[in-house]
Amino acid sequence: MGWIFGKKKVVPRVPFPEGRPFDEKSLQFPQFASSDKVIRPEQVKAAVGVNKQIVPEEEYAEDEPMQMPDVKSAPRLKSPLSPAPAVDNSFIKIETYRKILGEVEEMRKGMADLREASKNVDLSEYNEETHFIKMRRATKAVHDGLLQIDKTLFKGE
Numbered sequence: 001m002g003w004i005f006g007k008k009k010v011v012p013r014v015p016f017p018e019g020r021p022f023d024e025k026s027l028q029f030p031q032f033a034s035s036d037k038v039i040r041p042e043q044v045k046a047a048v049g050v051n052k053q054i055v056p057e058e059e060y061a062e063d064e065p066m067q068m069p070d071v072k073s074a075p076r077l078k079s080p081l082s083p084a085p086a087v088d089n090s091f092i093k094i095e096t097y098r099k100i101l102g103e104v105e106e107m108r109k110g111m112a113d114l115r116e117a118s119k120n121v122d123l124s125e126y127n128e129e130t131h132f133i134k135m136r137r138a139t140k141a142v143h144d145g146l147l148q149i150d151k152t153l154f155k156g157e
Helices: 041-048 057-062 094-123 128-155
Strands: none
Touching (some): 094 128
């Protein structure tokens, strides 16, 4: 067992490398005139205009009032936010209305499925691809249902 805890190897001592000569001026900062960097209160007041005289309102009143230039009246454009003229009541058949209500109820169920699939994707550590595919299918079903409702409403099927 002597070979495990044998003698230490002799490591030859290597001399430290010689550094570059040290220059005292390399650590000194240049001397600038400090008066350039100091901002005096008088300079601030002059820049802000604190010492300027305030012109009383009476002097403004003595001036002639300015008159508005004559401008030819241009035709007024309708405001884009103005309410549109009233449209006659539109009617739909009761069967169509019931069909739309049924499709809207299906949309609510589809939205619930979509919400559930989205929650599963958020909570899932594994099988994310499977949950993502389910969410994509639910989204597609909701989209198709909304298109069907739109078609029923505006095409009058």
